[in-house]
Amino acid sequence: MxxxxxxxxxxxxxxxxxxxxxxxxxxxxxxxxxxxxxxxxxxxxxxxxxxxxxxxxxxxxxxxxxxxxxxxxxxxxxxxxxxxxxxxxxxxxxxxxxxxxxxxxxxxxxxxxxxxxxxxxxxxxxxxxxxxxxxxxxxxxxxxxxxxxxxxxxxxxxxxxxxxxxxxxxxxxxxxxxxxxxxxxxxxxxxxxxxxxxxLDYYSKPNLEISTSKYNNHINFVDIYHPLIKKPVSNSANFDKNVLITGSNASGKSTFIKTIAINAILAQTIYTTTSREYNSSYFNIYTSMALKDDIFSNESYYIVEIKSLKRIIDNSKKDIPCLCFVDEILRGTNTIERIASSCEVLSALYKSNTLCFAATHDIELTHILEDKFENYHFEETITNKDIKFDYKLHKGRSETRNAIRLLEFMGYDKNIVIKADEKAKNFLLSGKW
Known part of the structure; x- marks a missing residue:
């Protein structure tokens, strides 16, 4: 230029x-x-x-x-x-x-x-x-x-x-x-x-290092943002452990892990990141995101998903560190088996030479895996009229839900919203539906 x-x-x-x-x-x-x-x-x-x-x-x-x-x-x-x-x-x-x-x-x-x-x-x-x-x-x-x-x-x-x-x-x-x-x-x-x-509004040249062991794997950045979003909200963080991200619907979980994934690829290919500062180990990068069922291969969403995760697990055993991103892990199956299987899949990645970012709605995982994964979340502010998101990353697990309120804001019948809210509250109190 x-x-x-x-x-x-x-x-x-x-x-x-x-x-x-x-x-x-x-x-x-x-x-x-x-x-x-x-x-x-x-x-x-x-x-x-x-x-x-x-x-x-x-x-x-x-x-x-x-x-x-x-x-x-x-x-x-x-x-x-x-x-x-x-x-x-x-x-x-x-x-x-x-x-x-x-x-x-x-x-x-x-x-x-x-x-x-x-x-x-x-x-x-x-x-x-x-x-x-x-x-x-x-x-x-x-x-x-x-x-x-x-x-x-x-x-x-x-x-x-x-x-x-x-x-x-x-x-x-x-x-x-x-x-x-x-x-x-x-x-x-x-x-x-x-x-x-x-x-770009701003960019930086990455500082990339060869990691000598799984304990040295890291990725740190200042004011990172997604290059395809107009008026993006930036985030800063230091990660040297596996990360579990929770948050309500549309709060920014998927966009955040996509932002990191895109920047990891940009850093290792064109020596450019959409951040003010970016430091990272060299990684093999894998994702399990935006999956779809495949009618031509006669594969359901769940089959496509477990194949995608197995590919990551198989490659996480190599000497080169693996940087992986999993969005809504195993959402294609029932709650009990999803939580049980997700726990073991993420534990396997924890044991390997991997730095993993996983987004989930299953708060149970944040308790089961809290000694293996650091918890982060995105949150929102709910008023009588709408829901506002700050799209900022916060430490700890999410304590809020908004799926039922979103039904209300989208114009669903009040009886549907009220009964859904009552059922959710009763389950939280009794543990039964």
Whole structure:
């Protein structure tokens, strides 16, 4: 952002380059690929048969049959070759990428030159294909001559041969293409990160540390907030133990753990957090949030949920610390089994190399696990007219409920609200429904 004019020039070049969803090209660069020359040889032989047939017609008119057959066959394989049709755009894009890279290097931007590896040698190594192209521009095929030219290309396999040559060049010079690919990708990513940072009210660069044991796992932050919420409420906290978060409906529990999860990912990927200060261990990050049943896999919500939790438990046994976030643990089953199972699942995470943040409505868990999990909560202020939330994190377990009051504020029949409230109070007194 310190050099907006140059940044705009680079963005313009990248915008003209466009986007390619091709995967085969990158597979050629980063995985072993077939670089057999037999296909090119076969196409070359086939492309000469129509020419030879045309010449032999002057000696024997029946060679016209060979001409027709060879031309038809060549058109057929040109149209039928799915590998070519699928991959040609990718290699064309690679050539465009080379040209775009050359334009960026010609800008001679100090910020790029000082921080990124010089790729002039890589560009020189593949300069012989920089101006090549593959395929025909479909928008240009408008008049009869261009249509005729396209048929000639099909008959003589021009594009297929060129495609095989360029593919061979890409594979042969894979290291140079990788360098260019990384160069442009890094610039594009850095511009995106700078733009993201500029859009924030404030941000900080994280301080990340390698944790030597489960007892050193920690995450601390000052004024952290969710980057997608307008006028967000920030929170500050220091965590070095597992955390159980309670609170009424809509009080901010889920948003808070999502905020930490997002910032943990941002910190370890783009070295940016939406906070004024952020200190943390390095973690493998896992979540069990916003789950849904899967009708296509014939899995209920509960099955999806226990699979998600098992994935976290399995990965919590690794040497690298696990940072996990669980929202409304095991809500897909009945109260008794939910509390019993949740207690054991969270206890298993407590014993592992894990820093866990779990949100729940089950206050019972805050008592059962209080020697293993620190209790925090979100609270609200209830008046006769509405409910107000401060969205601030408070120590201790939640002592309030608002589900029945929310029924009232949403316009439910008064009898429903009154009877529900009476049943809840009777249960709290007697322990029976």
């Amino acid at each position: 310190k050099n907006p004019d140059k940044r705009f020039e680079v963005q313009y070049i990248l915008a003209k380059l466009g986007i390619s969803n091709d995967l085969y090209t990158t597979n050629c660069l980063f995985n072993k690929s077939d670089n057999s020359k037999s296909r090119l040889l076969r196409y070359t032989i086939l492309s000469y048969i129509p020419i030879i047939s045309l010449t032999l017609i002057f000696f024997n008119r029946y060679f016209i049959l060979l001409l027709i057959a060879s031309a038809t066959y060549n058109v057929f394989i040109s149209q039928r070759n799915e590998r070519y049709n699928y991959n040609v755009d990718g290699f064309t894009y690679m050539i465009s990428l080379i040209n775009a890279t050359k334009k960026i290097t010609n800008l001679n931007i100090n910020e790029i030159n000082d921080n990124l590896k010089d790729i002039s040698r890589n560009l020189d190594n593949i300069k012989h294909i920089r101006k090549k192209s593959l395929g025909a521009d479909s928008n240009a095929m408008m008049d009869d001559m261009k249509i005729f030219s396209e048929y000639m290309n099909l008959i003589f396999l021009k594009e297929l041969k060129r495609y095989e040559k360029v593919k061979s060049t890409v594979i042969k010079n894979a290291d140079d293409f990788k360098a260019i690919y990384d160069y442009v990708g890094t610039i594009d990513a850095l511009i995106a990160i700078a733009s993201f940072r500029d859009s």
